[in-house]
Amino acid sequence: MIELIYxxxxxxxxxxxxxxxxxxxxxxxxxxxxxADQGACQTCFMCELYxxxxxxxxxxxxxxxxxxxxxxxxxxxxxxxxxxxxGWDEWADDPRHRNEHWRMDGVFALARGVPLVxxx
Numbered sequence: 266m267i268e269l270i271y272x273x274x275x276x277x278x279x280x281x282x283x284x285x286x287x288x289x290x291x292x293x294x295x296x297x298x299x300x301a302d303q304g305a306c307q308t309c310f311m312c313e314l315y316x317x318x319x320x321x322x323x324x325x326x327x328x329x330x331x332x333x334x335x336x337x338x339x340x341x342x343x344x345x346x347x348x349x350x351x352g353w354d355e356w357a358d359d360p361r362h363r364n365e366h367w368r369m370d371g372v373f374a375l376a377r378g379v380p381l382v383x384x385x
Contacts, residue, residue, distance in 0.1 A: 319345030
């Protein structure tokens with residue numbers, strides 16, 4: 266579940282808001298993302314995946330908020346972990362991180378309410 270937004274790292278691009286399939290995030294008056302409806306988070310990690318600034322932390326617990334310590338999350342190197350582990354963007358050519366995000370296509374389609382081809 267989305268837990269933290271690090272505004273000191275955020276570029277303000279709004280991509281996280283744009284890709285969230287359940288409108289968990291919104292932009293505030295300064296065009297910075299905020300968690301508008303944490304309970305609607307499906308823990309799909311789309312916001313974290315598309316955040317090139319690694320300014321978001323999504324906790325893997327999809328059932329309830331965990332309220333992690335922001336300093337501990339940063340110091341543990343958890344920011345950008347999903348992007349690294351997925352071999353996304355700058356990690357795409359790193360052999361230590363296989364890009365297997367294609368496996369999530371069905372989940373992403375369901376999250377966006379898009380019918381899967383051949384799945385009627």
